Amino acid sequence: MVVAWGVGYAGFGLGCELSGTALFGADRLGWVVVAVGSAAAGAGWAAVRRQPSAWLGRALWLLCGLAATAAFSLLMDVLTLVFGEGVDSVPDAVNRALAAAGALLLAGTARARRPAGGARRPAPAPSAAPATVQLAAFAGTLAFVPYVVMKLVWAFGGSFAGISGAEMYDGYRRNGASGLWLTLESWGLDGTVLLAAIGVFLLWALVRPWGQVFPRWTLLLRGRRVPRWLPLAPALLGAATLAPYGVVGTGYLVLCGAGVFGIRQGDFATPGQALEVAWVGIAAFAGYGVALALAARSYWRRTGDAGSVC
Numbered sequence: 001m002v003v004a005w006g007v008g009y010a011g012f013g014l015g016c017e018l019s020g021t022a023l024f025g026a027d028r029l030g031w032v033v034v035a036v037g038s039a040a041a042g043a044g045w046a047a048v049r050r051q052p053s054a055w056l057g058r059a060l061w062l063l064c065g066l067a068a069t070a071a072f073s074l075l076m077d078v079l080t081l082v083f084g085e086g087v088d089s090v091p092d093a094v095n096r097a098l099a100a101a102g103a104l105l106l107a108g109t110a111r112a113r114r115p116a117g118g119a120r121r122p123a124p125a126p127s128a129a130p131a132t133v134q135l136a137a138f139a140g141t142l143a144f145v146p147y148v149v150m151k152l153v154w155a156f157g158g159s160f161a162g163i164s165g166a167e168m169y170d171g172y173r174r175n176g177a178s179g180l181w182l183t184l185e186s187w188g189l190d191g192t193v194l195l196a197a198i199g200v201f202l203l204w205a206l207v208r209p210w211g212q213v214f215p216r217w218t219l220l221l222r223g224r225r226v227p228r229w230l231p232l233a234p235a236l237l238g239a240a241t242l243a244p245y246g247v248v249g250t251g252y253l254v255l256c257g258a259g260v261f262g263i264r265q266g267d268f269a270t271p272g273q274a275l276e277v278a279w280v281g282i283a284a285f286a287g288y289g290v291a292l293a294l295a296a297r298s299y300w301r302r303t304g305d306a307g308s309v310c
Helices: 002-019 029-049 054-070 074-082 090-112 131-143 145-155 165-174 179-186 191-207 216-221 229-257 271-303
Strands: none
Touching: 002 029, 002 090, 029 054, 029 090, 054 090, 074 090, 131 145, 131 191, 131 271, 145 165, 145 191, 145 271, 165 179, 179 191, 191 229, 191 271, 229 271
């Protein structure tokens, strides 16, 4: 599978170069895609033909990291498509989706082809994350509170940062939001608030024992082991998107506040109002993204067997 993905990814990069399609606004970046895809195809072929080795494992994990980096902000593309809005760039969105698939395939191959290290232990008993990780989960949850309050104020028709709920609703409609999104808004339910609630649920599933064995309220699934990939796949995707986005965005807003950069006002009357709303959003993404990354790492370690890669 890795070989097929590598060939396909390299072909995508070559197609972008031959057609003059820029990726992420930069020329010649398609050749980087070609290089990563070609290297992945070679590493995948070596993994099939050779015995497991440390150098091959390191190469696969390195390529996995590069692919995961290229998948940055895929979650944002998914959310805009779910709610009926278009992505900023179709080639960039395709690149992110292909890169995310490659990262998963490369990680799976790296784990499957690791050198033998003795007998594998049974799956460990359900356990809670260390206190420091649970504290991070609390912080990540609290980071969403100002964001949720701001969104609910708009959804219920109030005003925040000089923008009323009616003006925000008109903006959603102008930007092509889906009928589902507009219906939720008309009921006082903001779509991003619902997504935040799902995100917090995922965060706590990663740090509490019920995220490893289905609890009683899951009815037919109660007592069954939760597949590791079920919480880890969205957690790793979310962490890889939101943590860097939030951290880099925080630095950018600091520079905007210092007057180094100007911030786009959009529908806001003043740059200060736009900056106020941006801080609320970036603080939520940064706090939650970092907490999600820590929780996912802890879950990976607590649910792995003796030979798992941490």
